[in-house]
Amino acid sequence: MSSQHYDYVIVGAGSAGCVLANRLTEDKAVRVLLLETGGSDKSIFIQMPTALSIPMNTKKYAWQFHSEPEPYLNNREMHCPRGKVLGGSSSINGMVYVRGHARDFDEWAELGAENWDYQNCLPYFKKSEDWAFNADDYRAKGGPLAVNNGxxxxxxxxxxxxxxxxxxxxxxxxxxxxxxxxxxxxMHMTVKNGRRWSTANAYLRPAMQRDNLTVRTKVQVERILLEDKKAVGVAIIGENGKETIKTSGEVILSAGPIGSPQLLQVSGIGPKSVLEQANIELKHELPGVGENLQDHxxxxxxxxxxxxxxxxxxxxxxxxxxxxxxxxxxxxxxxxxxxxxxxxxxxxxxxxxxxxxxxxxxxxxxxxxxxxxxxxxxxxxxxxxNKPKSRGWVRVQSDDVTVAPKIQFNYxxxxxxxxxxxxxxxxxxxxxxxxxxxxxxxxxxxxxxxxxxxxxxxxxxxxxVESAYHPCGSCRMGAVDDPMAVVDPETKVRGISGLRVVDSSLFPTIPNGNLNAPTIMLAERAADLIKSGTTLAAANVSVVQDSNWNSKQRQNTPAREVK
Missing domain, CATH: 3.30.410.40 (Cholesterol Oxidase; domain 2)
Structure with missing residues (x-):
């Protein structure tokens, strides 16, 4: 394929990838290719909200990852399903809509993710949302993502x-x-007219009507193509065998907290010791790739x-x-x-x-x-x-991307x-x-x-105890001089031009809540950074917190305390 054919190649049609495909193709002059390993999301078991337990436990629709034996959980191997279908994990999740606490995002900024504080994130929560009730300083109508109370x-x-x-x-x-x-x-959920309102339904399907978006399913991305310290495309295996796809612009990984660090590592980007053990040639040392893994x-x-x-x-x-x-x-x-x-x-x-x-x-x-x-x-x-201190990792075992990486959460x-x-x-x-x-x-x-x-x-x-299926943090966003940060606050991979990561693997710390809403917010804000380098004006709103938090666990004495 011509190296000038696509301005952006997005790897992964999940919660973030579908958002990016929509927002980047709003510019008719931009050509975007979206690659997804899975297939169609039109199954009744995906679209019917009450059937949520089925797709996450089905190999056709989800990567059925498992952790290594967890040493602090009696060596149990924990299930870690990730979406392998249009919509990604938004097509297999529980549809719960939780943004997280405002201080979760202030914490990101304090840890080096500059301008990712709550006041800068709130406009993008609102941009994404079509709230079923009254709009106000915090909630909005008219966005792609339907949110209601079922x-x-x-x-x-x-x-x-x-x-x-x-x-x-x-x-x-x-x-x-x-x-x-x-x-x-x-509690709020992403359901519209009785149907699961995944990012495939909310963002991707409208974008697929545009001539400048190409969506390819049943495609396995093998590695990122690098020339010196620049990403120039991806190598894939599709229905027609092996292909090389070049881009004149950027490669954007939205393969999730397991897939994105895996693709970086098999491409030679990551911790030197991990790549050496997997017999992968080191192209660019980034010790934070695959580290900082968190989950609820x-x-x-x-x-x-x-x-x-x-x-x-x-x-x-x-x-x-x-x-x-x-x-x-x-x-x-x-x-x-x-x-x-x-x-x-x-x-x-x-x-x-x-x-x-x-x-x-x-x-x-x-x-x-x-x-x-x-x-x-x-x-x-x-x-x-929801605010664990324990941290784990994702580490490849070989340069074969079809071999599942080792995953250790250290729960x-x-x-x-x-x-x-x-x-x-x-x-x-x-x-x-x-x-x-x-x-x-x-x-x-x-x-x-x-x-x-x-x-x-x-x-x-x-x-x-079980996983709540909220892995994140394995390609942590941080300051440009932070040696363990994988991407900078503009979502660019440190030291590699033409390469970004945009998904929940960027989260410096895990928010207090389900992760689909903040992942969509992150992708909305990243799309503006990619398109223009500028973002919406920060909000200026107040947040309610208990002023007695340091001395009281709750606001009032319980009426009936269990002894």
Whole structure:
């Protein structure tokens, strides 16, 4: 192919890649090639929100990565699925929309990602968004990404959970994605007219109507082509065999927190020792490539429900058929929601400045594979510590990109992370003990009343905790003189011209929340940096934080504290 044919080659049609494909092709003079290893996202199991557990566990739609045995989790190998389909992980995720706390992005700037503070990021959250309710200084209408509350918490368990959080002494928040994250309230999701609103639906499909965008699926990118210290294209394997694709502009990696560092390393860009061990010729030493890997862990706090109102009553084949038929015909009903319709964000202890624990409430007791946890009705909290100190890595084993890299998260390596999960257990029990849950609360199934001491809680967590599927940080963005930064604040790979990385691997630290929203925000802002080097004017808004954070864990004394 002609070296002048494409101005930009984007590797990966995921949460970031689809955004870039749309925004860069707004300029009709720019020609863009988008490469994706996976295929079509038109499966009913992708588009129907309630079927979310299926695509993430299907090899056709997701890379089924697993970590190395995790030394602090009894050597468990943890599942790490990543999207391999148009829309990437936005086509297999839980559709939960959480921006993160404002201080998460201030933290990025403090660590060297200049101008990636909250006031500079907020305009791009707003640019991306089509909010279902009233626009204000924090929320916007008219963007590509539909955001709403699904079925508007019709099941009474949702509101009971929010009330219980307030009774336990925490704030209620009317909009955790607005000026106040901390507290309990309705949860938001990326669903439009009953359909999963992935970046493929929101950004890519409109862009595919433009003549200056080419999308190729079923393509494996083998490596980045380098001439001296410049990226000039990519080598691929497609349906027609091996090809070399050149670009007159830039190569942009949006292959995600596993794929992007892997492609850099197999191309000879990364830590010298890692490349030597994999017998890869070192082209450019960047010791931070693949390091700084982070993820969220969570477990299910499960209770029996005393009233027959939970989703456990809808798991039989006839009920599932009825839900599916209604969704196919009308895109309404239980098929049109991810069922995470209420939530909470709290601090694990006094002295924590902003929330580091997150609740997803589900009016069912169920596993991620969609199977019932026990006979009868139940409900569960997904609870996890969202600001871990533990760090891991991604390291290639050979120059063959089809060989999965080694992944080590080092979950719970840091003592602070272990202590936070103890708080997850004890604080959750206090919340569910409140009077708002009295009509519904049955026996505690998991962890179970026998789990009380620090040692018992630690043992339970090591056995029961699961990934929340939020890996990030493996190509960290930082100051130009930071030796462990992989990209600079303009998303350019340090020391290599014509090469950028734009996806969640850039996050210096993991935000307090699900990662799809901040990944889309990052891609929106990066698109402006790529096009013009300029960005939208920074916002000037206030953010609600507890002024007593250093001395109090919550705002008020809980009404019923579990002893």
């Amino acid at each position: 079925n508007n918490m019709r099941n009474p368990l949702y509101r009971a959970f929010i009330d219980a959080g307030e009774q336990a002494g925490y704030w209620r928040t009317e909009d955790y994605n607005g000026g106040q994250q901390e507290g309990f309230g309705a 862990l969570e477990f299910y706090f499960q209770y029996r429900c005393q009233q027959p109102i939970s989703l456990n009553g809808k798991l039989g084949p006839l009920s599932k058929l009825a839900i599916g038929v209604r969704w196919i015909l009308f895109k309404t009903g239980l098929g049109a929601t991810n069922h995470f319709e209420s939530c909470g964000f709290i601090r694990s202890k006094e002295g924590v400045e902003w929330p580091d624990l997150q609740y997803h409430f589900l009016p069912a007791a169920i596993r991620y594979d969609g199977k019932s946890a026990f006979n009868g009705h139940g409900f569960q909290l997904h609870i996890g510590h 719970l390596q840091a003592e602070e992370d272990i202590e936070a999960f103890r708080a997850c257990v004890r604080l959750s029990r206090e919340i569910i003990a409140q009077s708002a849950m009295d009509p519904f609360r049955g026996d505690e199934i998991q962890p179970g009343k026998a789990v009380q001491t620090d040692e018992q809680i630690d043992a339970f967590v090591r056995d029961a």
